[in-house]
Amino acid sequence: MTYSNLFKSNTKIQFLVLILLGFIGFTSAFAKEFQTDLNGFRLKQFRTVPKNELKNLLQKDKFEDGFEYEMYAIKPDTSVYMTFEYDKADLNVIWSIQVTGRAKGYDCKFKGLTLGMSKDEVEHTLGQPSSKVDAGEYGTRWEYEGTNYSVEINSQNQLSSIKIMNISDKFFPRVDATMIPSFEQFSAVIRSGDRKKIINLLDPDIEIYEKNETYSFERAIDSEIDSDASGVFRRIETIKARLELVNPTDSTQYEENIRIMEGRTPMHVAKIKTAKNYTEIVFNWTFGKYRIWEIKLD
Numbered sequence: 001m002t003y004s005n006l007f008k009s010n011t012k013i014q015f016l017v018l019i020l021l022g023f024i025g026f027t028s029a030f031a032k033e034f035q036t037d038l039n040g041f042r043l044k045q046f047r048t049v050p051k052n053e054l055k056n057l058l059q060k061d062k063f064e065d066g067f068e069y070e071m072y073a074i075k076p077d078t079s080v081y082m083t084f085e086y087d088k089a090d091l092n093v094i095w096s097i098q099v100t101g102r103a104k105g106y107d108c109k110f111k112g113l114t115l116g117m118s119k120d121e122v123e124h125t126l127g128q129p130s131s132k133v134d135a136g137e138y139g140t141r142w143e144y145e146g147t148n149y150s151v152e153i154n155s156q157n158q159l160s161s162i163k164i165m166n167i168s169d170k171f172f173p174r175v176d177a178t179m180i181p182s183f184e185q186f187s188a189v190i191r192s193g194d195r196k197k198i199i200n201l202l203d204p205d206i207e208i209y210e211k212n213e214t215y216s217f218e219r220a221i222d223s224e225i226d227s228d229a230s231g232v233f234r235r236i237e238t239i240k241a242r243l244e245l246v247n248p249t250d251s252t253q254y255e256e257n258i259r260i261m262e263g264r265t266p267m268h269v270a271k272i273k274t275a276k277n278y279t280e281i282v283f284n285w286t287f288g289k290y291r292i293w294e295i296k297l298d
Helices: 003-029 049-053 119-127 183-192 196-200 221-227 232-243
Strands: 057-062 069-072 080-086 097-101 131-134 140-143 149-154 158-167 202-210 213-217 254-259 267-273 278-286 289-297
Touching: 049 069, 049 080, 049 149, 119 149, 119 158, 183 196, 183 232, 196 221, 196 232, 202 278, 232 278, 232 289
Parallel strands: 202 289
Antiparallel strands: 057 069, 069 080, 080 097, 097 158, 131 140, 140 149, 149 158, 202 213, 254 267, 267 278, 278 289
C-alpha cells in the first residue's frame, strides 16, 4: 500500500470513528432515566400511604402554586425525614418523594446511595451533574438533565438529600399503543406469583373492586411486597386462578376494547368471562408503560 493510499485509509477510519463518537454523544445527550422509587415508596401511590407507613407527621402546608406537602419523621430524633409533595391537579397521589437527613450511612434505597456519602462518592455513583444550584442553607443541589431526580450536598460536602419527581408527562408525552401487553404477556406475569414482577405491572394507585369493597396499596411498595398489607396480592391470586381457565382465542370468554374517559388518556380493557365469574382489567398509561389501574371482580 502506498503512503497516499495509507493516508486515505487512515483518514476514512478516523472519519468513521468521529461519526461513531458523535452518535454516541448524541444518544447520550438525549438518554432519559426515570426513577419511580425512593426509600421504599413509589411515585403516584395514594396520599394516605405515607401516613399509614410513617405515622409521625412533622409538618404540612400548601405552596402558592397550589401544591401541598407533608413531612414525616423516619427516625424519632428527626435525623432522617421524608417529604411528599402533591400536585394541585391531583392532591390524592404522591407527586414527589424526598428523603433528607444527617444520619450517616442511612440507606435511601436509591442507586446504592447512603446519607453522609462524600460528594466524590456521589459523583462516582451518579456521574457529574449537569448543573449545580445554590440551595442556601441546604448546600448545593445537583441536577441531572434527562432524569427526574436531584441530590443535595451539604456544607460538609456530604450527601444530605435525594428527591424524585413525577414529571412523566415530559418523559412520555405520547401514549404508545404498541406497549399494550398481550394476554400472554400480562397473564404470564400474574401467574408467575413473583410479587416484584407483579407490582411493576400494577399502577401505584391501582384499585380493585370486589364484593362492594375497594382494595389499594395502603403501605409503601416495599412493605406491600413483604407483607401484602392491603390485600392486593391476595386479589391478584384470584385473577391468577381465573386466567388459567380462560381461552383467550374464544370471544365468548375473552375480549379487549378501549375505555375513553374525559381528561384521561385512552385505557385498554381486558374482559374475562367464564361460566361463574366476570373479571375486568383496565390498563392505564403510566411511567411509559401500560399498567393495571383498575380491576373488577364479580
